[in-house]
Amino acid sequence: MSAGTPPPEPLIRVRGLVNRFGRQTVHDGLDLDIRRGEILGVVGGSGTGKSVLLRSIVGLHRPSAGRIEVFGEDLLALPSVQRSRLERRFGVLFQQGALFTSLNLAENVALPLIEHAGLSRPEAEHLARLKLALAGLPANAADKYPDELSGGMIKRAALARALALDPEVLFLDEPTAGLDPIGAAAFDQLILTLRDALGLGVFLVTHDLDTLYTSCDRVAVLAQKRVLVADRLEVVAATDDAWIREYFHGPRGRAAQRAAELQETP
Numbered sequence: 683m684s685a686g687t688p689p690p691e692p693l694i695r696v697r698g699l700v701n702r703f704g705r706q707t708v709h710d711g712l713d714l715d716i717r718r719g720e721i722l723g724v725v726g727g728s729g730t731g732k733s734v735l736l737r738s739i740v741g742l743h744r745p746s747a748g749r750i751e752v753f754g755e756d757l758l759a760l761p762s763v764q765r766s767r768l769e770r771r772f773g774v775l776f777q778q779g780a781l782f783t784s785l786n787l788a789e790n791v792a793l794p795l796i797e798h799a800g801l802s803r804p805e806a807e808h809l810a811r812l813k814l815a816l817a818g819l820p821a822n823a824a825d826k827y828p829d830e831l832s833g834g835m836i837k838r839a840a841l842a843r844a845l846a847l848d849p850e851v852l853f854l855d856e857p858t859a860g861l862d863p864i865g866a867a868a869f870d871q872l873i874l875t876l877r878d879a880l881g882l883g884v885f886l887v888t889h890d891l892d893t894l895y896t897s898c899d900r901v902a903v904l905a906q907k908r909v910l911v912a913d914r915l916e917v918v919a920a921t922d923d924a925w926i927r928e929y930f931h932g933p934r935g936r937a938a939q940r941a942a943e944l945q946e947t948p
């Protein structure tokens with residue numbers, strides 16, 4: 683995007699979000715936009731509410747207050763049938779992958795297609811095999827069960843399931859956690875490829891600095907119960923805040939930055 687071009691209309695607009703659990707306030711007036719076609723990295727210290735924010739947007743947690751506009755509609759004000767219809771335009775990949783262990787990969791990915799798109803089992807399993815290939819799995823993986831797979835393959839299968847209903851926004855909760863550095867880099871690349879091919883908006887909760895440097899168009903930092911800053915990485919890294927300094931300019935942050943610079947050098 684050139685300087686001066688207005689940013690695209692957000693797919694999701696969160697305003698004044700409040701989340702409380704008993705006497706603990708996790709979010710207090712949080713604002714955030716997710717734009718079409720962008721990969722938005724969401725970072726913050728442990729317990730700052732990254733997962734609660736994701737769960738609030740995808741409808742798994744009802745916030746204490748605030749407004750969540752999705753594709754221009756007020757999610758929290760909609761009756762549940764209409765809300766579920768909107769939520770079907772999201773794909774969600776949780777940290778643990780959450781596949782059914784008694785089903786093979788094709789059956790796992792076919793499930794939402796049978797339940798929500800009304801496809802027959804053979805149609806759904808055919809489409810599921812295409813989604814598994816899209817997520818970078820070999821053809822023979824479709825007949826395997828989750829306990830026969832490596833951690834990286836499970837993530838890819840869970841991603842295939844998140845893509846089953848052709849979502850417009852993909853939510854990923856620490857997708858590279860537990861992967862070795864080569865597996866993590868390959869997963870980052872896959873997300874970039876899918877974003878480019880499918881024009882997805884991606885909300886990506888991560889602790890992985892390499893992912894931020896290689897994949898994210900913008901980075902939102904959660905601190906002090908809100909989004910402290912959401913901007914391009916250079917702007918975020920230059921923000922005057924103790925956690926940001928420690929995170930981006932500590933040894934791991936410097937190493938990730940150097941690695942990204944080396945990758946860009948022809």
Ligand SMILES: Nc1ncnc2c1ncn2[C@@H]1O[C@H](COP(=O)(O)OP(=O)(O)OP(=O)(O)O)[C@@H](O)[C@H]1O
Nearest residue numbers: 703704706708726727728729730731732733734735
């Ligand atoms: N269902 C719940 N009931 C009570 N407290 C909760 C619930 N869900 C989350 N919390 C609290 O909300 C806070 C934020 O949790 P959350 O999991 O969103 O943090 P996070 O930023 O994702 O952390 P991490 O980086 O460690 O995964 C934590 O203090 C957590 O204990």
